Amino acid sequence: MNRDKLTKNDITLLKEKYGDNIEEALKKVDNYYPVQYLIGNVNFYGYQFIVNENVLIPRFETELLIEKLLVYIKKYDFKEPKILDIGTGSGCIAITIKKEIPCCVTAIDVSTEALKVAKENARENKVDIDFKKKDILKEELENNYDIIVSNPPYLMETDEVSKELDFEPQIALYVQDDTLFYKEIIKKAVKKLNKPSIIAFETGIHHHNEIMSYAKKFFPNALIHSEQDYNKLDRYIFIINE
Numbered sequence: 001m002n003r004d005k006l007t008k009n010d011i012t013l014l015k016e017k018y019g020d021n022i023e024e025a026l027k028k029v030d031n032y033y034p035v036q037y038l039i040g041n042v043n044f045y046g047y048q049f050i051v052n053e054n055v056l057i058p059r060f061e062t063e064l065l066i067e068k069l070l071v072y073i074k075k076y077d078f079k080e081p082k083i084l085d086i087g088t089g090s091g092c093i094a095i096t097i098k099k100e101i102p103c104c105v106t107a108i109d110v111s112t113e114a115l116k117v118a119k120e121n122a123r124e125n126k127v128d129i130d131f132k133k134k135d136i137l138k139e140e141l142e143n144n145y146d147i148i149v150s151n152p153p154y155l156m157e158t159d160e161v162s163k164e165l166d167f168e169p170q171i172a173l174y175v176q177d178d179t180l181f182y183k184e185i186i187k188k189a190v191k192k193l194n195k196p197s198i199i200a201f202e203t204g205i206h207h208h209n210e211i212m213s214y215a216k217k218f219f220p221n222a223l224i225h226s227e228q229d230y231n232k233l234d235r236y237i238f239i240i241n242e
């Protein structure tokens with residue numbers, strides 16, 4: 001049963017929240033409903049984030065994206081960089097970076113419901129972020145930035161995924177073309193990046209090389225680094241525009 005995969009901490013939190021009704025919650029877990037939505041919040045990079053069905057549950061791999069990006073920010077000695085987070089969801093990337101370094105962060109998402117959660121998370125974590133509703137596929141970037149970071153939707157209907165994903169917002173996950181968001185962001189960023197600047201992407205494994213080649217076309221003089229996740233898979237791209 002799926003409930004057997006829960007950690008001791010999950011059970012404690014479920015007991016606290018559901019008391020005598022915990023069996024009902026556990027039945028939902030058995031039917032692949034994500035335990036994070038039942039608990040209502042997650043720990044991400046040491047900070048607490050409210051989650052509900054309107055936002056993607058932040059993943060460990062995204063913590064690694066932030067960790068790696070912070071190393072680059074330090075290496076290139078950015079002072080209070082202007083950062084744009086595209087497809088902010090719960091706000092986990094934007095809020096964590098703002099907690100970690102002095103910076104000015106704008107975060108956009110096409111989903112009004114996701115932005116509500118992200119704003120609540122910013123309030124709870126006591127950070128000031130400029131949240132905007134924006135469709136990155138249809139609208140241009142408004143300002144110039146030092147850093148653009150994004151973990152955009154990239155799954156295809158044909159990808160094999162776990163059943164828990166059925167309960168997460170489909171707009172956060174699925175696309176017709178798994179390179180679409182990356183290409184749009186790269187095209188739009190060319191006109192809107194300061195020098196030096198960084199674009200940081202979390203990607204899937206199948207389209208990783210295609211996105212690397214596309215980035216090289218648009219940023220021929222940039223350093224383009226591919227980095228790996230905890231499973232040694234190519235999952236991050238850093239475009240460093242010196």
Ligand SMILES: C[S@@+](CC[C@H](N)C(=O)[O-])C[C@H]1O[C@@H](n2cnc3c(N)ncnc32)[C@H](O)[C@@H]1O
Binds near residue numbers: 171
């Ligand atoms: C994979 S989720 C990432 C959420 C969060 N940044 C994270 O890493 O956990 C992708 C996000 O992109 C947003 N999104 C989807 N289509 C979009 C579009 N056309 N313009 C802007 N955001 C979009 C979704 O609503 C979702 O919040």
